Amino acid sequence: MNDSPLALLGGTPAVSAPGPHFTWPPITEADRQAVARQLESAVSIPDRSGVVADLEDALASYLGVRHVVTTCTGTAALHSMYAAAGIGPADEVLVPALTFHATATPLFHLGAHPVLADINDRGQLDLEDAARRITARTKAVVAVHLWGLPEDMDALISFADDHELMLLEDGSHAHGATWNGRHTGTFGTASAFSLNGPKPLSAGEGGFVATDDTDLYYRVLLHGQYNKRCRREIPATHPLARFAVTGMGLKLRIHPLAAALAHTQLTRLENHLAGRQAVAARMRTALDGVPGIRVPHVPVSARPSWYALPLRYEPAELGGLPIERFLEALHAEGATEADVPGSTCPLHTHPLFQTPGALLPGYADGQRQPADTFPASDHVHAATLKLPVWHHENDVDLADAYTTAITKVATHAKDLL
Ligand SMILES: *Cc1c(COP(=O)(O)O)cnc(C)c1O
Numbered sequence: 390m391n392d393s394p395l396a397l398l399g400g401t402p403a404v405s406a407p408g409p410h411f412t413w414p415p416i417t418e419a420d421r422q423a424v425a426r427q428l429e430s431a432v433s434i435p436d437r438s439g440v441v442a443d444l445e446d447a448l449a450s451y452l453g454v455r456h457v458v459t460t461c462t463g464t465a466a467l468h469s470m471y472a473a474a475g476i477g478p479a480d481e482v483l484v485p486a487l488t489f490h491a492t493a494t495p496l497f498h499l500g501a502h503p504v505l506a507d508i509n510d511r512g513q514l515d516l517e518d519a520a521r522r523i524t525a526r527t528k529a530v531v532a533v534h535l536w537g538l539p540e541d542m543d544a545l546i547s548f549a550d551d552h553e554l555m556l557l558e559d560g561s562h563a564h565g566a567t568w569n570g571r572h573t574g575t576f577g578t579a580s581a582f583s584l585n586g587p588k589p590l591s592a593g594e595g596g597f598v599a600t601d602d603t604d605l606y607y608r609v610l611l612h613g614q615y616n617k618r619c620r621r622e623i624p625a626t627h628p629l630a631r632f633a634v635t636g637m638g639l640k641l642r643i644h645p646l647a648a649a650l651a652h653t654q655l656t657r658l659e660n661h662l663a664g665r666q667a668v669a670a671r672m673r674t675a676l677d678g679v680p681g682i683r684v685p686h687v688p689v690s691a692r693p694s695w696y697a698l699p700l701r702y703e704p705a706e707l708g709g710l711p712i713e714r715f716l717e718a719l720h721a722e723g724a725t726e727a728d729v730p731g732s733t734c735p736l737h738t739h740p741l742f743q744t745p746g747a748l749l750p751g752y753a754d755g756q757r758q759p760a761d762t763f764p765a766s767d768h769v770h771a772a773t774l775k776l777p778v779w780h781h782e783n784d785v786d787l788a789d790a791y792t793t794a795i796t797k798v799a800t801h802a803k804d805l806l
Contacts, residue, residue, distance in 0.1 A: 393797075394801070394804070395718055395721065395722070395797070395798065395801045395804055395805070396718075396721040396722045396723070397717065397718045397721035397722075397805070398804060398805075402721065402722045402723035402794075403722040403723060403724070403790055403793045403794035403797050404722055404723030404724050404725075404787070404790040404791060404793075404794050405723060405790070406723075406786075406787055406790065408725050408726070409726070410725065410726045410777065410787055410791075411726050411777035411779065413586065413587050413591065414586070414591035414650075414654055415657075415661070415780075415781070417653075417657075419653050419656075420650055420653050420654065423649045423650065423652065423653040424646055424649050424650055426649070427440055427645055427646055427648075427649035428646065431645050432644075432645055432646065433645065434642070434645050434648075435616065435617045435618070435642075436617040436618050436621055437618055437621065437622060439645065440645050440648045440649050440652055441459060441642075441643065441645065441648050443648075443652055444459060444643075444648045444651055444652040444655070445457040445458065445459055445597070447652060447655050447656075448597060448599065448655065449599070451565075451572075451655065451658070452572045452574055452575055452599055453571075453572065453575060454574075454575055454599045454600060454601055455600070455601045455603065455606070456599070456600050456601070456602075456603065456606035456609075457597050457598070457599050458597060458598045458606065458609045458610060458614065459584075459595060459596070459597045459642075459643040459648060459651075460595065460596040460597060460598065460613060460641045460642070460643060461594065461595065461596070461641050461642060461643055461644065462583065462585065462594055462595065462596050462641075463491060463559075463561045463581060463582060463583020463584065463585055463588075463595075463596035464491040464494070464495060464583075464596070465596055465613060465641040466581035466582060466583070466596035466597055466598050466641075467491060467492065467495045467559060467581040467596075468495035468498060468499075468612070468613070468639075468641070469581070469598050469609045469612040469613045469641060470557060470579045470580070470581040470598045470600075470609065471495055471496055471499055471501070471557075472499055472608065472609075472612040472637065473579065473598070473600075473605045473606075473608035473609040473611075473612055474528075474529060474555060474557060474578065474579060474605060475528075475608075476496065476499055476501045476528055476529065477499055477500060477501060478499070478500030478501065478751075479500065479501070479502070479526055480499075480500075480501040480502070480526055480527075480528045480529075481501065481502045481503075481504045481524060481526045481527045481528065482496055482501060482502070482503055482504065482527070482528060482529045482530070482531060482557075483504050483506050483514075483519050483522060483523070483527060483529070483530040483531065483554070484496075484503045484504065484505055484506070484531050484533075484736070485505070485506060485508050485513075485514045485531070485533050485535075485766075486505040486506060486507055486508060486735050486736055486737060486763040486766040487508050487512065487535070487733070487734070487735050487736070487763075487766040487769060487770055488533045488535060488559070488733065488736065489561070489732060489733045490732070490736055490739060490741070490742075491561075491583075492531060492533050492559045492561075493505075493531075493736060493742075494741065497741075497745055497749050497752065500751055501528075502526075503736070503742070504522050504527065505522075505736055505737055505742070505761065505763060505766075506518050506519035506522050507763045507764065507765045507766055508763075508765050508766050508769060509765060510765060510769070511538075511685075511686060512535050512536075512538070512685075512699065512769050513535075513540050513541060514530075514532070514533075514540065514545070515765065516544060516545075516548045519548070520548070520552065523552055523554075527552070527554060528554065528555060529554055529555040529556070529557050530545070530548065530549055530552075530554045530555075530556060530557070531557045531558065531559055532545050532556065532557070532558045532559070532573075532576070532577065533558075533559045533561075533562070534558075534559075534560060534562055534563035534566055534573045534694075535562060535699075535733070536562055536685075536693075536695075536696050536697045536698075536699045536775070537562045537563045537566050537589060537693045537694030537695050537696035537697070538563075538566075538685060538687070538691065538693045538699075539563060539566050539567065539568040539573050539690075539691045539692075539693065540568070540573075541568075541688070541690075542568040542569070542571075542573070542576045543568075543569075543690075545576070546576060555577070555578050556576065556577040556578060557577045557578060557579055557580065557581075558573065558574050558576060558577040558579075558580035558581070559580070559581055559582075560573050560574035560580050560581070560582040560599075561581070561582055561583035561585075561588060561596075562588070562589070562694065562696040563589070563693075563694045563696070564582060564588065564589040564590040564658060564694055565589060565590070565658050565659065565662045565694050566691070566692055566693050566694040567691070567692040568690050568691055568692075569690045574599050575599065575601075578600065578602055578605065579598055579599065579600035579602065579605055579609075580598070580599050580600070581596065581597070581598050581599075582596055582597050582598075582599070583595075583596045584596050584597065584643075584647070584651050587696075588696070589658070589661070589662070589694045589695075589696055590651060590654055590655060590658055591650070591651065591654055592643065592647035592648060592650050592651035592654070593647050593650055594644070594647055595643045595644070595647045595648065595651055596643075597643075604629075607619075607622070607623045607627065607629050608629070610622055610623065610636065611623075611629060611632055611633075611636040611637050612636065612637045612639060612641070613636070613637075613639045613640060613641025613642070614636060614640075614641070614642060615633075615634070615635060615636035615637075615638070615639075615640060616633065616634050616635075616636070619632070619633035619634075619636055620633040620634070660780070661780045662692075662694060662695075662780075663780075664779070664780030664781055664782070665694070665695040665778045665779070665780045666692070666693075666695065668695075668778055668779050668780065668784070668785065668788050669693070669695045669698055669778045671785065671788060671789070671792075672684075672698055672776065672778070672788055672791070672792050673685075673687075673698070675789065675792035675793075675796070676700065676792050676795060676796070679795060679796050679799045679800075680706045680707060680799050680800070680802075681702060681703050681704065681706040681707040681710070681715075681799045681802065682700050682701070682702065682703070682774075682795060682799055683700065683701035683703060684698075684700060685698070685699055685700070685701075695778040696778075697775040697776065697777065697778060698775065698776040698777075698778050699730075699773050699774075699775050700773070700774045700775070700776065700795075701769075701772055701773065701774075702715065702772045702773070702774050703772070704772075707799060707802035707803075708802060708803055708806050709806075710802045710805055710806060712729065712771070712772065712774065714805055715774070715798060715799075715802070715805075716728075716729060716774065718798045718801075718805060719774075719794055719795065719798050722794035722797060722798060723790070723794065724790070724791045724794040724795070726776075726777050726791075727774060727775070727776050727791065727794075727795070728774070728775050728776075729773060729774060729775065730770060730773055730775055734770050735763055735766040735767055735770050737761065737763055737766075774795075776791055776795075
């Protein structure tokens, strides 16, 4: 196979299966029935009952937390988490500079400031850089388990303790990932997850907040659930109970049909993760030592969710071949779902983070430190190639074809120079 010329130059493609090669979530008869049943029982649920209660109970028990509140999106879950954590005007929250923007954007709607910190070469928060950015107003630090690879939670917990910061988590890539056997999303005071379409656990659209802190849970309810949920779940004797009817005035409920899908998907999550783990191990083995390609390091403490397989591209080993050209050749080989990260990119490159005041009047003074640079975030982002990680044994051939395609392009790179 590798003796064939590159498909881009007229050879036979390494991947012959027609696309699409990866679709998510996998929909089964059980999903169809669950959603159809839900359609007959309730399409609007104003309290914690029915499928909403079932999903929240199942998530809480799966993660091992006391409270879970579902939301309409992961962005809404992050918003509720920050609001409930008491983050407010002029507060600062440390956020990795390389993440999906919604890790940070809800802070703008609380009058708070996301303070970007650079990452290290492994794509994790650079704690030295983060420490330099702490001020008297810094309230919290957010762990993002990018692509489902858990952050070093031992290091983050000591960092948060040393600097007296609240530790929060965005688990949107990392449902079911673990660090030292404990689920990501259970290390911080609270965590927020997306249940959006491609995420490891999918409702189509949805999200949730998880916490052991009962007061914080009441505030999550007050932020986006209001009236019945608040009246039924916040004890009448609690000082916040008098706000139950309006809450903080937002409505961020999950749709029951989405909850039904997530609920049946959750019963298969461990299966999906075990499948992904096996395929990811196979792909990493196949790609280990391929020139120009570095497979991610996985610490022994970590069980990733493998939301994607992020590869580091090292053009210097391939005569300086630009990543765009490498990807073009890869697509010509039929590996059409190999990709470079799109919207998950260094946040300081977004106009919203450069001049938030142009859209949000409270930020008219602009960015705090306009001269900030985030070289590692820029570099890691520009040098990441990402592959889907399949979970089903029927897809092993496809995974092999993708790694063969990468090996082929890497070993023929000189033909493209
Ligand atoms: C998807 C995602 C979000 C936002 O979730 P939505 O459900 O799309 O609102 C937030 N953070 C990260 C890291 C994400 O990947």
